[in-house]
Amino acid sequence: MTRSTPLNAAHRKLGGRMVDFAGWDMPVQYVGVLQEHELVRTSVGLFDVSHMGEIEFKGPGALEEANRLITNDLSKAVDGQALYAGLLNEKGTFVDDVVAYRFSPEHIFICVNASNADKDFAWMHENAKKVKPVNRSNDYAQIAVQGPRGFALVQKLCGKSLEGVGTYRFTTGEVAGIPCIISRTGYTGEDGFELYCPPDKAEALWYALLEAGKDVGAAPAGLGARDSLRTEMKYALYGNDIDDAHTPLEAGLGWIVKLDKPDFIGKSVLVAQKAAGVPRKLVGFELTQPGIPRSHYPILKDGEKVGEVTSGTMGPSIKKAVGIGYVPTALSAEGSTFDVEIRGRPVAARVVKTPFYKKA
């Protein structure tokens, strides 16, 4: 059965082209992927991300419990800070990638991928010892307000100053009179907020943001632009770039793995892998011949398959065909060359620095 977010009617009313995404009826675009991508890079766009899941740990020992399940270290964070982290299995590979919010040592709130929400909750529940998680996914809608004008737009509707809410910090407060978790996070490489609000208030918040952002051309953006924006940043997408066949070290996400933490699920595997060296790495590359790399295209070296593309697109801001994929470590350094097999033909590619997109 296809599920719909509280903003479904708004998407249809605003001309959203609806598609099935991980079992959710979501807008892939409204006017066009390129226009929406550009809007987020230059002004501000609104994304409905209410399909994302939310899981909460509350009570004495909540921090310790959550911290044992994720790779990043909540004990080193401050209250009001969010951390990007891996949720791993015993093999050290991804169950999911998550953002963990530290309200206090007794209140941890974790945002998870829509496609993984049920699996993540079952995994956390099974592995939590004292403090059991609560699945809050049905209690929150989420709107991402992204773009260089995102901060000002949310501030305009919020009574309290958000100046002190830095990147990957959050607060709570009313936006357009609606109680929200106001988080300075996103998945586009632009400034802005992600607003978690009660589902029955989501539509009011959505229209209030559109109205307040009229003067700067604020408009809804779909999953298509969300994907091209995140690909230009080389932000990983679960199911494409990271999955239960790869570790965070292989994915180039060593910075979210704190091996000096007492323990977390998957740690021993990562300690061993770090000592031995990773066999393969997730790299960003650009094609140096015409074509567009797509997920699952083979990566070839001297005609032999050595890896696979996990994401790829024609980057609207960078105007280049770029991709992400796993290659043997020997081919992972910047400037390394290999071929991407596109419809049976090798097309030359070169490993480049990421993010692909850098602000001018």
Place this chain on the structure above:
Amino acid sequence: MSNYPTDLKYTKDHEWAKKAGSNVVVGVTFHAQDALGAVVYVELPKVGTVVKAHASFGVIESTKAVSELFAPISGKVVKVNDSVTANPGAVNDDPYAAWLIEVEPSAAAEFDALLDHPTYVKSLEAAH
């Protein structure tokens, strides 16, 4: 349905075809580009390539999707619109100005067998 010129022939794969002297010019329809979204890459055959009716002659890619181009008729490619490969977005701007290839037909009857305007438009309505 002004998005579908009445003087063109169409295919169920959403290509259009138009006579140019004894040759036939080929492109994709408004519906094709609309369904694809922003076209960002077009791959066309070289002049001299022999194409076959209903067989793939190239590829058109949008930000999200890869789609094959199917020849409405058989014949030899005599012209290729390089300006579209250089500027793929032209297909979205005007799919009828952004022709893709011109073919010298090898079987004239194939052109007459293509869908006429009312039949194509009706097929689009039926699909909705």
